[in-house]
Amino acid sequence: MTLRTTCLVAATVMACSQAHAAEATMSINFVGDWCYSSQEDKTTSYALPSWTEGGRCTKILSIQPEVFYGEGQNCDPVDIRFTKKVAHSGAAYTALVVAHCQPDGPVVQGKRLTFEFYRYKGRLTVTTK
Numbered sequence: 001m002t003l004r005t006t007c008l009v010a011a012t013v014m015a016c017s018q019a020h021a022a023e024a025t026m027s028i029n030f031v032g033d034w035c036y037s038s039q040e041d042k043t044t045s046y047a048l049p050s051w052t053e054g055g056r057c058t059k060i061l062s063i064q065p066e067v068f069y070g071e072g073q074n075c076d077p078v079d080i081r082f083t084k085k086v087a088h089s090g091a092a093y094t095a096l097v098v099a100h101c102q103p104d105g106p107v108v109q110g111k112r113l114t115f116e117f118y119r120y121k122g123r124l125t126v127t128t129k
Helices: 002-019
Strands: 032-040 043-047 060-063 068-070 073-087 090-103 111-120 123-128
Touching: 073 111
Parallel strands: none
Antiparallel strands: 032 043, 032 060, 043 123, 060 068, 068 073, 073 090, 090 111, 111 123
16 A cells, blocks of 8 residues: 555656656857848848947847847747856856747747757857757
């Protein structure tokens, strides 16, 4: 009887902890508004507004902890893997993000995409994998 109760309690705790698992969120190192700089193939480069000429932005990529949007789509992170490399000149941050993305406009099914975000100081590159 005690073994059955212990197993039942353990199964309940496991089920509840999985049901309340934390959602994937972007690191504070990426959060903010980023100004478009250039694009080459599947990689788009951005800079912080303070790193642009006169602080002017075109094509803003806005990254919030729960969502990022710009370039005509809204994306909700599903899975994120972060890495950090530190050197004497500063820290570089990488996030491999799997996200559910929908185009702007009428609601459609959307699709799952993978992105690599790379930040070094005031620069950000986003590569679609």
